[in-house]
Amino acid sequence: MSIFAAKTIAVRADSSRTTIGNRAVLGALQVALPTARWTAIVGPNGAGKSTLLRVLAGLLPTEGQVELAGRPLADWPARERARQLAWLGQSEAGTEDLRAYDVALLGRLPHRAWLAPASAIDHAATRSALQAMQVWPLRERRLGALSGGERQRVLLARLLAVQAPLWLMDEPLAHLDPPHQADWLAVVRAHVATGGTVVSVLHELGMALQADDLLIVKDGAVVHHGACASPDTHRALQAAFDWRVSIYPVREHWVAVPRMAAAPQSAAHADHSGDPAAARADTP
Numbered sequence: 001m002s003i004f005a006a007k008t009i010a011v012r013a014d015s016s017r018t019t020i021g022n023r024a025v026l027g028a029l030q031v032a033l034p035t036a037r038w039t040a041i042v043g044p045n046g047a048g049k050s051t052l053l054r055v056l057a058g059l060l061p062t063e064g065q066v067e068l069a070g071r072p073l074a075d076w077p078a079r080e081r082a083r084q085l086a087w088l089g090q091s092e093a094g095t096e097d098l099r100a101y102d103v104a105l106l107g108r109l110p111h112r113a114w115l116a117p118a119s120a121i122d123h124a125a126t127r128s129a130l131q132a133m134q135v136w137p138l139r140e141r142r143l144g145a146l147s148g149g150e151r152q153r154v155l156l157a158r159l160l161a162v163q164a165p166l167w168l169m170d171e172p173l174a175h176l177d178p179p180h181q182a183d184w185l186a187v188v189r190a191h192v193a194t195g196g197t198v199v200s201v202l203h204e205l206g207m208a209l210q211a212d213d214l215l216i217v218k219d220g221a222v223v224h225h226g227a228c229a230s231p232d233t234h235r236a237l238q239a240a241f242d243w244r245v246s247i248y249p250v251r252e253h254w255v256a257v258p259r260m261a262a263a264p265q266s267a268a269h270a271d272h273s274g275d276p277a278a279a280r281a282d283t284p
């Protein structure tokens with residue numbers, strides 16, 4: 001059983017400040033992200049979303065403490081931590097000459113002894129991850145020779161191959177077409193349904209609203225953390241984007257539509273869904 005199963009909080013950050021160089025990028029933060037839920041981190045450009053994700057992953061030092069499953073990150077042996085937390089960064093580079101198969105196999109490194117060859121279990125996990133992302137047929141191709149979407153799916157396969165309970169992902173849907181976005185959502189939902197935890201930075205608000213919870217970041221601060229379906233969360237989301245986004249229900253989902261600055265109020269507030277709840281999240 002995963003050590004996360006007994007914890008209600010998968011990852012927690014309690015920090016007074018995070019700096020990059022001499023620049024304070026994040027202010028004081030108290031973030032506690034629950035186990036077995038999918039949290040999407042959203043906010044305007046430059047708000048500090050990627051920085052926060054890197055802090056949660058222990059990739060960027062912060063003035064304070066980050067805990068993974070109730071234990072300070074610094075207290076985790078590196079290999080054990082790498083088995084618990086799978087990471088996908090934004091615009092990752094450095095493995096362009098590797099075959100897609102070998103890129104996904106990198107996800108198995110935390111499971112392998114130093115310099116030990118990959119085991120049958122490692123190969124099975126790699127194959128299953130590549131198949132889940134529908135890139136098994138591309139396994140012999142170099143990463144650098146793949147399209148943007150194919151490449152992203154190989155990197156997602158590397159994350160899956162770790163078989164970690166916690167996934168931290170920066171823009172996982174980058175370059176993915178709608179069917180592959182839907183497939184990724186299904187993979188995330190299956191992970192969460194079996195007790196896994198997902199934290200992802202997402203720019204596409206319609207996709208972010210499919211998560212369980214939103215963590216809204218603005219100007220280096222967390223301004224809201226709440227359920228995606230909550231009206232309070234919708235209002236906080238709109239406020240974070242200076243009311244330049246409208247939110248409407250469509251069947252069981254929420255959609256977010258950018259609003260043109262000069263659009264007449266009546267047009268910007270138009271609701272074609274027929275659901276009277278549609279208008280409620282649209283007013284400052």
Ligand SMILES: Nc1ncnc2c1ncn2[C@@H]1O[C@H](COP(=O)(O)OP(=O)(O)OP(=O)(O)O)[C@@H](O)[C@H]1O
Pocket residue numbers: 020021023025043044045046047048049050051052
């Ligand atoms: N290496 C760096 N050196 C200096 N400043 C940085 C560095 N990386 C990020 N920043 C700054 O920190 C702030 C937060 O950046 P971050 O990438 O976390 O924002 P973000 O919310 O993810 O933005 P975006 O939506 O544009 O991807 C920005 O003002 C950015 O310019």
